[in-house]
């Protein structure tokens with residue numbers, strides 16, 4: 001199997017390229033190919049002739065998307081369309097990484113793959129519109145929705161909490177947004193399995209279990225053995241430019257239908273912290 005990964009220099013892209021055997025995978029960052037440039041994308045896809053293209057490249061700054069919607073749509077929707085058209089032109093399968101932000105967060109039970117999209121933020125709209133365009137262009141594509149990524153090689157929530165915990169006696173963290181933290185190493189493993197199983201359609205892939213950001217932060221601080229107090233606050237008290245879904249737990253049913261199970265987020269966090277401590 002030959003695989004081309006766009007977004008290989010990102011939080012997810014790094015472990016994805018690391019876990020895939022080197023003779024199968026080619027990883028590209030934005031300096032290799034800006035996905036907004038259809039000719040460059042086409043050139044690289046023609047050169048590589050992949051069986052699978054994994055599109056993990058995106059403008060992922062959720063608040064940045066809110067203030068710069070032109071860039072957000074150009075990369076996340078139009079760039080995805082460029083990659084999809086190139087995939088179709090060489091007969092490659094496409095896997096597109098999408099997000100829990102396509103949902104409005106009003107449910108109180110896990111989101112199923114068939115639940116209606118109703119994004120509340122610009123970032124969520126870019127992903128929702130990309131999903132729709134990609135399914136029109138290439139009904140055979142695989143859309144993997146994930147959430148709350150953490151891992152080494154980039155900015156992530158556990159690192160931020162640990163840095164703050166080292167310098168402050170108390171931290172305020174929102175307790176009214178619930179979702180599924182996901183370790184990039186585990187997600188990379190699931191993506192590789194999905195490609196090998198020739199997956200198609202929409203799949204939800206996150207670590208098992210759910211929590212609020214407050215619960216996540218408390219577990220991070222506890223696992224690190226820090227004395228910092230973690231205090232629950234509301235979203236309203238921590239105003240951000242982009243609205244976040246209050247509830248964005250993704251059901252694992254679609255992943256389980258491929259015989260793939262991901263470990264609990266607590267187990268994932270413990271492995272991440274262990275690895276971080278060894279560095």
Ligand SMILES: NC(=O)c1ccc[n+]([C@@H]2O[C@H](COP(=O)([O-])OP(=O)(O)OC[C@H]3O[C@@H](n4cnc5c(N)ncnc54)[C@H](OP(=O)(O)O)[C@@H]3O)[C@@H](O)[C@H]2O)c1
Pocket residue numbers: 006007008009010011012013028029030031033034035036055056057058059060061075079097098099100146147148149150154
């Ligand atoms: N992070 C999360 O919590 C989260 C949650 C749900 C879904 N997702 C989705 O999962 C995927 C991976 O996310 P991530 O956290 O790994 O992202 P990330 O760390 O921000 O990495 C983004 C990647 O996209 C590349 N990129 C950005 N703009 C580009 C452009 N115009 N042309 C080509 N490449 C470009 C970056 O390349 P450079 O390094 O060269 O700039 C980098 O490799 C994304 O689709 C994201 O939307 C993420």
